[in-house]
Amino acid sequence: MDTLALVTAIRVEAAEPSLQDNTADLDRLKAALSQTLPASIAGRSLSIPFSCMATIAAAFRNARFKGYAVLNVLPRQVDIIDFLSQKPEILPGVALDLGTTHLEATMVDLLTGTTLAHGHAVNRQIEYGADILSRIHFAVKKKGEDQDRKGLQILQQAILTTINDLVEELTGQAETTADSVRAISISGNTTMVHLLLGLSPYHICREPYIPLFNDPDPFSSREIGLSLHPQAMVWVLPSIGSYFGGDLISGILSVGLDRAEQISMFIDVGTNAEVVLGNQEWLIACAGAAGPALEGGVARMGMRADAGAVEHVTIDRASWQLNRQTIDDVPPVGICGSGLIDLVAELYLARIVDLRGKFQAEFTGQTEEQKAFVRKRLVTRDGETVFIVAFVEESGSNEPVVLSQIDLDAMMRSKAAMYAILTTLTAQVGVEFAELERIYVAGAFGEHIDPGQAITLGMLPDLPLSTYEPVGNSSLHGAERILLDEAARQRAREIGRKITYIELNVNQEFMIRFSGSRFIPHTDPKIFPSVPVFS
C-alpha cells in the first residue's frame, strides 16, 4: 500500500558493528532505517520513545541488525516502536465505531488493508445511563469544577472493558492476540470519546456547550488502559463541537462529501439527527434531536433494527391487508425506525392518521372494508387508542405489537425536527433541495428506511428516490480509512477545520420551521408534490 497506514513495518538491513563502525545500536537502526523509509515519510524526524529503547535494542541485536522496524506514523514524526526479526505475517489494527449504545469494530491488516475480523458489542456504560445526558450526569455527579471523578472513572472503565472484550473477540476471529494489535482508530461522539479518555464531559451539556478537547494528539494505548500492544497508537477522530463528533467527521470522510464536486448532503440519524451539507469547497453542519422515535428510543414498542423488529409495513388499500416484514423473519416483538416510518406513512395514505398526525377512526367517503380494517386494528387498550401492528397470537412475545397516539406524537416530532433541520441547513447557504446531487443516509436508518415513505411523511425532501444512497456504518468505514491512509487522516483534520457548525438550540428559524413541519407532509403541501393530500 502506498497510502501509509498508521503503523507500518519497514525492512532494515544495517551493517554489523565493528571497530571501524562503532555507531551505537539504536543510532545504527535509525541511520539504516532512514535509508529505506518511503519517500512520503522520509523527511520526518525519527524517534524512539524511551519505553521502547531496551526492547528494540535487544531485538535489533538478536536479529543481527536485520529485520523489520515497526513504525508509528505521526503527522510530522515517525516513532520506532518495535523491531522484528521476520516480516510480520499481519500487522493488525482496529477501527472502532464507539457508539453510545453499540460499538462496532473491524480488524484490518495494516500491511495489506485486508479485513481480518468484524464484531460488535453493547456499550457497558448503558448500565449507568441509557443516553448521553444521563452518562454525563453520572460522570459529573457534583456540580462545579471540583466534581467527584468517581463516576467518570466508572464510565471510563466500563467502556475500556467493552472495547477490550470486543478486541478479544476480533483477535479470536483472526487467530491473533490483543498485544499484537498495533493501532486503533476511534470514531465516536464527543461525549463518548471524553469518557473513553477519562476527561470530564461537564461542560458539554451546559451552555455554551464546550468540549474539553476536539482534536486530541495521538497517544499510546497503555496511557488509557486499552489491552493492545502497549505502544499501539490511539488515533481519535476529531470532533467539531459538543454535539458534532468524530463519528460524523468519519462519515463525511467515508462518503467523500469533502471531495464532492456537486453539493451533496450527509444524514446520520442516531439519538440525534446530524446533517452535513457541502462539497469540496465548503461544509456546513447541524444536529438536532430528531432521532429518538426513529432509533427505537421513544416509542414503547420501538426497538433497534434487531431480530423481531418490524422493519417494513405495507397496507394494501385494495384488499385492506396489512403486510409486515420482520428482521430475520421471526415473529414480531417491536418496531424499528424504518418500520415506524413505513407504518405511519401507510396509515396516513390509508387515512387512519390525519395530516396532524392523529389517529382518525372515520372520515368522509370511508368504505366498508376500510371501516372493518379500522375496527379490527384501531382499538382502545388500557384507556388509550392504539393501532395493532401484530395481534398477540402473531407476536413473538406475549403482547401485541402496537402503535399508540403517544408513539405517533413522538414520531411526528421527530419527522418535523428532521425536516426542519434539513431546511434550516439548506436555507443557511441558499441551496435548494433540488440542487443536491446526492443524499447519503448513514447507519441502520439509511439501510432500512424506504425514502419514499419518509417523503410521504414529509420527513425527507421530495426528491427522486435515486438521490438517496444508504451508506451503512459510515463512522466505522471512515475509521477504517483512518487506519490505512494518511490522506484520510489529514482530511479528517481538514474537515474539522472546514465545517461551519450551526447551533440549532439558539436558532429561531429552526423553531418556526419545526412548527411548519408538524403536519403530513407539511403545512405547505406544495413542497411535497408527490404526496397526496387529503382534506
Add this chain to the structure above:
Amino acid sequence: MDTLALVTAIRVEAAEPSLQDNTADLDRLKAALSQTLPASIAGRSLSIPFSCMATIAAAFRNARFKGYAVLNVLPRQVDIIDFLSQKPEILPGVALDLGTTHLEATMVDLLTGTTLAHGHAVNRQIEYGADILSRIHFAVKKKGEDQDRKGLQILQQAILTTINDLVEELTGQAETTADSVRAISISGNTTMVHLLLGLSPYHICREPYIPLFNDPDPFSSREIGLSLHPQAMVWVLPSIGSYFGGDLISGILSVGLDRAEQISMFIDVGTNAEVVLGNQEWLIACAGAAGPALEGGVARMGMRADAGAVEHVTIDRASWQLNRQTIDDVPPVGICGSGLIDLVAELYLARIVDLRGKFQAEFTGQTEEQKAFVRKRLVTRDGETVFIVAFVEESGSNEPVVLSQIDLDAMMRSKAAMYAILTTLTAQVGVEFAELERIYVAGAFGEHIDPGQAITLGMLPDLPLSTYEPVGNSSLHGAERILLDEAARQRAREIGRKITYIELNVNQEFMIRFSGSRFIPHTDPKIFPSVPVFS
C-alpha cells in the same frame, strides 16, 4: 532570552467561549498560543501529551482562558505541558554533570538564565564498584544476552537516588520544590547515562565496544523515576561511542571548539584522558587510560583534589627545602593529580628521579646538601623505596605522605599515555603542536595543574604556557548551555555527527608512541627544548 530554553512559559490570552465561539478548551488554547509563539518555534507542531490534557484543561478554565502555557521545546515539536494563571516567578531547570564518582549540578532559571543554586554529591553507585568497568560488571552479572537485570536496576536506583537527593539540596537552596523543576540536562559518560536510563551497558566494554544508544530522544522525568515535575524534559547529551561520552560533547560545546577558527585542543582528564582536536570545520577525538594516576585512583597516597590534598610541590634547589601547598591549607593527607605532577617534575629537576622515572639516590656531581636532602626523604619503608612528601608529624593523618616507586611507575605510564594520545591525534591529521592556538584543559586537572611542570615531565607539549587555558567543569557548563539555548542543543548533535573518533585500543602507532614517551621528558628530548636533560 531569545536563545530558547528547553522549557519556557508563554503568555496566552484566549477569548472566553460562547455559543458563537464554541471551540473546545484545548483547541482554543492551541489556537491562542499559536498566535503568540515566538518566531523561532512558530512553525513547529503544537501537541498536548495525553497525560497533561485534564490538568491543562482545568487550569485553563480556572484561569478564565488567560495565563501562561508552559512549553517543552522539542526540535520539531512543542509540547504544552502545563498552564499557569500567573507568570511563574522562576522556571527552574537543572544542569547535571553525571560523573562516575562525583555529580555536580547547577539549578538555573529557564526564564532568565540566572543561577539559582549549585551543589555536588558522591555517586551512590560507588558502593557497587569504584570505576566504570566494575559498574558494568555489576550491572550485567550473567553473561550473554539474557542477563539478569537486577544489578542494572540496583545501579539505576542508586544513581536516581543520588540525583533526587542532589536536586532536593538545590531546591532547598533556591527555596523551591522538586516538582517545580521543569527540565534537566544531563552530561555524563556513556556508561553512566546507560545506567541512569536503566539500559544495558553489556556491550560497552566488549569489542567492538558498541553502546546501546548514543543520542536518545528527549523523554519525561516520570519515565525513569526522577523526582521532578512529572513532565520535566530529560535531555541527555549525545555520546559518540562507548569511551567518548556526552560529558565530552558538553565540554566541546562549552569551550566552543566546534566554532573555533583556528585549530585548538580540548583535554579532559578523568578516569580516562579524553582529547579532542579541531576547529569549526572538523573535529577528531580519542580517549585513553591516562588518568588513573592523575585522578588519585592509582597512587596509594593519591586522592581527589579535596581538602588535605597536596596540590603543589616545589623543591628549592638552592636551599634544598621542600615546599608544599595543601588544599584548604590543612595538614596533608594525600597527593592529588596536580601535586603528583609537580612532585615528579621537581624530583626530576632535582635529579632524584631519573629520565626512566626511577628513584636515584646518587648521581655524579651531587652536592652534600643534595645528599642530605635525599638521605632524609628517600627512605626504605616496609621494604620499598619511598619519597617522603610530609613526615608523619607534619601529616594530617597518623602516616607520612609518601610517593613510592610503584606510584611513580603508574605516574610514568599515565604521562606517557597522555603524550602518546596527543601525538597520535595530531599526527592523524598532520597538525603540529605549534599550530595549536589554544589547549583547553578541563576539570580539576585543568584547574590545579601547573602546565610548566607537566611539560617538564613530557606529559603536555612544550608550548608557551599561555596556550593552556583551564576551563573548569566544562561538562557542567555545557549542560547549562543545553538548558538555555536551542543553538547549543543543535550544536551538541552536530558535534556528535561531526567528530571522527580514533579507537586507540587498536592503534599500533599509539603503542609505539607510548613506548617513546616513557622517559622524562621523552626518548627524543629535542621535542622538549625547554626541559633540561641530565645524562
